[in-house]
Amino acid sequence: MKCDYCGKTPQYGHNVxxxxxxxxxxxxxxxxxxxxxxxxxxxxxxxxxxxxRTLARTPA
Structure with missing residues (x-):
């Protein structure tokens, strides 16, 4: 999974x-x-x- 617009990728961490x-x-x-x-x-x-949401707000 990766966002094609902002480049957001999975984040890693720990369950504690x-x-x-x-x-x-x-x-x-x-x-x-x-x-x-x-x-x-x-x-x-x-x-x-x-x-x-950001793209929906911007005027065409």
């Missing part, structure tokens, strides 16, 4: 239990396939939801 044992975890960006007009052509991109 009450006894402070660390287990690995990976958080994926919330990406969705979206049709976007680029240079007058409709192209399909994988965008995170923040970029979808």
């Amino acid at each position: 239990s009450h006894s402070h044992r660390l287990t690995n975890k990976r958080s994926q960006p919330n990406c969705h396939p979206v049709r976007v007009l680029l240079d007058g052509k409709s192209t399909r991109l994988s965008l995170c939801t923040r970029c979808i």
Whole structure:
């Protein structure tokens, strides 16, 4: 998973239990396939939801 607009990729960290044992975890960006007009052509991109909201706000 990678956002084609901002380049957001998975983040890595640890789940920390009450006894402070660390287990690995990976958080994926919330990406969705979206049709976007680029240079007058409709192209399909994988965008995170923040970029979808940003592109929806900008005037065409």
